[in-house]
Amino acid sequence: MSDKMNVPTMASYLAEGKQPEVLFWVGCAGSFDDRAKKITKAFVKILNNINVDFAVLGTEEGCTGDPAKRAGNEFLFQMQAMTNIEVLNGYEVKKIVTACPHCFNTIKNEYPALGGNYDVVHHTQFLKQLLNEGRLKVEGGKFKGKRITYHDPCYLGRANGEYEAPRDLLRKLEVELVEMKSCKSKGLCCGAGGAQMFKDAEKGDKEVNIHRTEQAVEVKPEVIAAGCPFCNTMMTDGVKNKEKQDDIEVLDVVEMIANAEDL
Amino acid sequence: MMLDYLPQILFIIALGGAILFFAKNVSSIRRNINLGRDVDRKDHKNLRFKKMMRVALGQSKMVTRPIAGILHIIVYVGFVIINIEVLEIIIDGVAGTHRIFGFLGPVYDFLIGSFEILAFLVLVSVIIFWLRRNVMNIKRFLSRELKGWPKNDANYILYFEVVLMVLFLTMNAADYQLQLSGAPHYFNEAGIMGSFPISQFLLPIIDGMSVESLIILERTAWWLHIIGILIFLNYLYYSKHLHILLAFPNVYFSNLESLGKFKNLDAVTNEVKLMMDPNADPFAEPEGDEEEVPEKFGASDVQDLNWFQLLSAYTCTECGRCTSECPANQTGKKLSPRKIMMDTRDRLEEVGKELDKGNEISSDKQLLDDYISREELWACTTCNACVDACPIGIDPLSIIMDMRQYLVMEQSAAPAELNNAMSNIENNAAPWPYNQQDRLDWAKEEA
Numbered sequence: 001m002s003d004k005m006n007v008p009t010m011a012s013y014l015a016e017g018k019q020p021e022v023l024f025w026v027g028c029a030g031s032f033d034d035r036a037k038k039i040t041k042a043f044v045k046i047l048n049n050i051n052v053d054f055a056v057l058g059t060e061e062g063c064t065g066d067p068a069k070r071a072g073n074e075f076l077f078q079m080q081a082m083t084n085i086e087v088l089n090g091y092e093v094k095k096i097v098t099a100c101p102h103c104f105n106t107i108k109n110e111y112p113a114l115g116g117n118y119d120v121v122h123h124t125q126f127l128k129q130l131l132n133e134g135r136l137k138v139e140g141g142k143f144k145g146k147r148i149t150y151h152d153p154c155y156l157g158r159a160n161g162e163y164e165a166p167r168d169l170l171r172k173l174e175v176e177l178v179e180m181k182s183c184k185s186k187g188l189c190c191g192a193g194g195a196q197m198f199k200d201a202e203k204g205d206k207e208v209n210i211h212r213t214e215q216a217v218e219v220k221p222e223v224i225a226a227g228c229p230f231c232n233t234m235m236t237d238g239v240k241n242k243e244k245q246d247d248i249e250v251l252d253v254v255e256m257i258a259n260a261e262d263l
Numbered sequence: 264m265m266l267d268y269l270p271q272i273l274f275i276i277a278l279g280g281a282i283l284f285f286a287k288n289v290s291s292i293r294r295n296i297n298l299g300r301d302v303d304r305k306d307h308k309n310l311r312f313k314k315m316m317r318v319a320l321g322q323s324k325m326v327t328r329p330i331a332g333i334l335h336i337i338v339y340v341g342f343v344i345i346n347i348e349v350l351e352i353i354i355d356g357v358a359g360t361h362r363i364f365g366f367l368g369p370v371y372d373f374l375i376g377s378f379e380i381l382a383f384l385v386l387v388s389v390i391i392f393w394l395r396r397n398v399m400n401i402k403r404f405l406s407r408e409l410k411g412w413p414k415n416d417a418n419y420i421l422y423f424e425v426v427l428m429v430l431f432l433t434m435n436a437a438d439y440q441l442q443l444s445g446a447p448h449y450f451n452e453a454g455i456m457g458s459f460p461i462s463q464f465l466l467p468i469i470d471g472m473s474v475e476s477l478i479i480l481e482r483t484a485w486w487l488h489i490i491g492i493l494i495f496l497n498y499l500y501y502s503k504h505l506h507i508l509l510a511f512p513n514v515y516f517s518n519l520e521s522l523g524k525f526k527n528l529d530a531v532t533n534e535v536k537l538m539m540d541p542n543a544d545p546f547a548e549p550e551g552d553e554e555e556v557p558e559k560f561g562a563s564d565v566q567d568l569n570w571f572q573l574l575s576a577y578t579c580t581e582c583g584r585c586t587s588e589c590p591a592n593q594t595g596k597k598l599s600p601r602k603i604m605m606d607t608r609d610r611l612e613e614v615g616k617e618l619d620k621g622n623e624i625s626s627d628k629q630l631l632d633d634y635i636s637r638e639e640l641w642a643c644t645t646c647n648a649c650v651d652a653c654p655i656g657i658d659p660l661s662i663i664m665d666m667r668q669y670l671v672m673e674q675s676a677a678p679a680e681l682n683n684a685m686s687n688i689e690n691n692a693a694p695w696p697y698n699q700q701d702r703l704d705w706a707k708e709e710a
Contacts, residue, residue, distance in 0.1 A: 004710065007706035028692075028695065031705060032695055032697045032701075033695075037705045061692075061702055063694060067684060068685055072667030072669075072670055072671035072677065074528045074668055075531050076688060079535055082535055082539055108521075108523075109525075110524060114527065114532060159647055186588065186652075188593075188648070189590040191590060192644070195681055199678050199680040201642070202597065204596040206594050208594050208644065211593060
């Protein structure tokens with residue numbers, strides 16, 4: 001596989017008079033956070049590899065406003081939302097895929113009231129669609145038979161009822177999927193949501209991410225699979241705190257698919 | 264003779280008084296709930312009705328915790344079905360008859376037999392409930408917010424149930440014995456009315472009692488049972504037990520949208536649209552209706568919440584499933600979604616009492632700070648675990664969000680780190696201090 005990614009922007013597509021099949025909404029974490037950028041790149045490699053026609057907004061993208069809204073700042077949220085909607089509608093975007101459940105939830109559920117109506121999918125749902133259409137092949141590869149537990153991101157799972165797409169992809173990798181004590185609709189939060197990512201936690205006995213990591217460690221996985229850049233950070237920190245980083249990897253589902261094929 | 268009708272007259276007075284008092288309490292609840300802001304929950308009538316049948320009547324979410332769930336279903340089914348018998352008791356009480364539905368024959372025997380078995384199962388379940396609350400160390404029954412009245416309230420209800428079931432079975436045992444001994448008014452030509460699979464075991468205890476004593480026993484149990492029910496009906500208003508009635512409307516009016524969809528503040532939308540409109544004249548005279556007092560953003564007190572949230576506060580039965588699923592609570596933070604609901608009800612009751620006295624809603628106390636602390640509000644991760652856990656569609660998260668909105672939009676009182684993140688979003692469209700122009704730099708890096 002070539003190590004050069006092909007990441008066209010909507011602006012370049014417009015200049016050529018083209019419309020991509022899907023807009024890839026990268027999100028702030030996916031754009032700036034070193035760990036999350038790896039997830040972004042893994043996703044792009046897969047899209048490039050199977051020739052999915054996509055584009056990004058690049059420098060025209062801005063925070064969806066999720067943390068602002070959940071911190072209580074409706075004004076800032078709507079400023080962000082309307083700015084983004086203006087850009088998206090300007091490009092006549094129809095379908096959006098994103099690797100961040102927070103961006104996914106906000107654009108899908110909260111943009112329509114402000115004039116932004118798109119078909120929004122999480123990257124695991126998108127990959128599942130590609131799989132069903134026969135465009136993506138996922139086979140065991142290096143994770144075959146490994147013990148994996150999947151951490152449900154709140155904003156993909158409980159908030160939007162998607163529990164199976166990421167698990168289906170993991171099953172395709174022929175892993176040994178084990179569930180934590182709290183999973184699916186009872187999934188325990190990683191501690192980052194509701195703008196907690198950007199502040200210190202209130203006083204308590206322990207951090208939420210440590211609590212969740214303990215649940216994960218209990219089932220002795222080789223990999224904790226995640227579907228959210230913030231969950232990923234929280235679980236990675238939790239695994240380090242438990243000094244388990246040599247035994248347990250924290251990977252996004254899309255990284256596992258890309259790694260399985262050595263992309 | 265007037266005296267012959269005395270029991271009936273007394274009964275009608277008791278029944279009428281209980282119903283009047285209950286109606287008065289219902290109207291207080293209605294008034295208090297209507298203090299809330301409006302919210303449209305009258306759409307999708309079919310969907311709402313189906314959800315109510317499934318979740319409230321069908322108890323579909325109760326069994327996610329199998330032990331408590333199954334015990335609850337027994338008590339619930341017992342409560343509903345034994346109430347068919349209360350109908351007969353009321354008719355007998357008003358008309359001075361004895362077992363008016365007895366003419367149903369085998370059907371009646373089956374009904375009374377089922378009521379007895381249910382009464383016994385309810386008795387057993389209620390005793391297990393009491394043990395769970397008072398003897399076994401179940402974490403959700405030990406929380407801070409349950410200390411004092413809430414714990415007593417829960418136990419009083421259980422004691423009530425025990426007493427009612429014992430009275431019901433005692434009444435049946437005495438009645439059965441009276442029918443067997445051919446006592447006038449009780450004896451029935453066509454044979455024994457009703458079947459008594461449980462209370463028959465009480466016969467040895469009352470064996471040898473005279474007909475007069477049996478009648479006194481039967482009448483006493485009958486009267487205490489029905490008066491107990493009427494007291495229980497009126498205890499509801501003061502208790503967490505209102506859920507037996509309000510669970511139905513609460514589920515009906517509950518949120519049907521994805522849990523991740525938080526409500527849009529339309530007042531803000533208008534303002535933001537104006538700001539973003541390049542043709543808008545910032546110095547233009549406000550149009551006619553702009554004279555109104557601008558809407559307060561978010562909630563600092565109960566009347567800033569919507570009526571559904573207030574209905575939920577009355578509906579909450581303090582089971583604590585929300586709190587036991589809450590990640591903040593599990594890790595020792597002060598936040599407890601159950602306490603959010605209990606505080607909302609307590610404050611609403613306080614406001615209601617002021618209104619009863621004909622006073623204005625006093626502003627020296629409010630929901631924020633006097634009941635719910637900022638520390639609780641900021642501990643929430645908005646994960647929706649509490650909302651998903653509630654068996655009757657209560658949404659504590661929506662109250663937390665409304666109160667955060669008040670803190671941030673009316674008081675600019677967000678934690679400092681959040682203010683940093685928000686000013687980053689405002690200045691460079693990301694919660695971290697990176698330049699928006701660098702947003703695509705990752706694509707130029709090594710893959």
